Amino acid sequence: MPEELNDAELVAAYKAGDAGALGTLMERHKAAVYGYLLRLTGRTDAAEDLFQEVFLKLVKNPGAYNEREKFKAWLFTVARNAAMDLFRRESSRGEVSLYGDGDKPGPADFAASAEPGPAEAFYGKALGERIDAALASLSEDQREVFYLRHYSELSFKEIAEMLKVPIGTVLARMSRAAAQLRKKLEGEAQ
């Protein structure tokens, strides 16, 4: 059964002619990839386009994925690159910046969820907005690592390899992000 296959086996099955294997693969990762892209772009239309672009890359050229590497790392690398390309295109056209400009938040700062999460349900909607504001206050590097770790669930070592930076850099960014989130949430609460 395709559901029992791991990611690499599903890609191999798709390469061998099983289109359903790609459907299983997409079903398995769509929430994380779409959530990540929605958070990055802050726009459903952009997230939809990028999501399609990411999976069409696999559809058209499954050989682009090397079976020796972790599929999720490959998938999020493709997703991140696609988002960065979009950001560069929009930036060169003088459109809005992905991460805002100075103190002004960008699209990534307004990725509102359709339904309240556990924390929001507990603390009320106001907390969700405060958390969004706190996330918006993170630097681009901090936010990138924070989102990647959350949505991809890759280890910090894998994220470091993806971003081509030392693992210490990734941990330092996360640590500074945590300090900033705490500062913002405590400050807002007072």
Next chain:
Amino acid sequence: MNCEYGEKLILYRYGEAGPRLAAEVEAHLAGCPACRSELAALSAAGARLSAAVPGPSDETVFNIMRAARAAVSARSGFSFKWGEALLSGALASAMAFVFAFSGTRASADLAWNSGLDSKLDSVEYSVYQAQSDLASATGDWEYGLSALEDESLDFSKSV
């Protein structure tokens, strides 16, 4: 926060600390309200990111699956042509093999290769000539008969 537990706290929060480090961080957390606050902030932000999102639209998923089916079809078409080419080659080789071997065995018995055909041609020609002579000699029986007898002699020689 100046407790130098920032990165250790991150590893602990995301389950990447080994048992010893995890125990060390837990001991530290008991006496560090700042680190406890950071953990709480990370948890709250994580929960916010985990909030249910609608996911890609059905149309997007449909478009991707349609492209996947088309790509698979195109790839199978390509393979089939290769299979077809291989099959054609194998059949051609088999036919050449059969033709070559059956030709060698049968060549000695074939009419055109045994000389039988040329002999039959001679017989046929002689009969035709005899009939022709007989027809032309109907006005002169004596001559015709003797001539026919002569031809018969020639005929027997030619066979």
